[in-house]
Amino acid sequence: MGIVNIDDDLHDQVRKASTVSFRSINAQAAYWIKVGMLCETNPTLSFTEIIERELSSAGVSAQSLALGEA
Template sequence: MGLVKISEQMHENLRVAGSALSRSINSQAEHWMRIGMLSELYPELRHADICQLLIRIEQGEGFAIAALSQGLPDASQQEAA
């Protein structure tokens, strides 16, 4: 585990969001990092798709980049939704 330096404003944003969503500051930061990473890796996914993917990851093997290529929503299914 390592340390990440963030601005005071981002720390406050994490504190407020984490409190509102019953998460610790670290848990909120990790959540936002997961969302951001998946958004960059899969720009075609909507936020709802990313949330569903995170749930499937949690039920499976955990959050590893190598496992992310499995079980992604098909782009044609997204357009139909």
């Protein structure tokens, strides 16, 4: 494992995002890096499609909510 130097403003954004998503700062940065890599290597897929594929490959079966359902 190594150290990645990032700009202070980006670090602040990672810190803020990590509190919203209940991840550590390192886990948030790793998540953004992985999603960024997946987006770059799969440019024809949307973010939602990428996340759905990742969830599916991890064995998570999330059901879609239909509009108007509570």
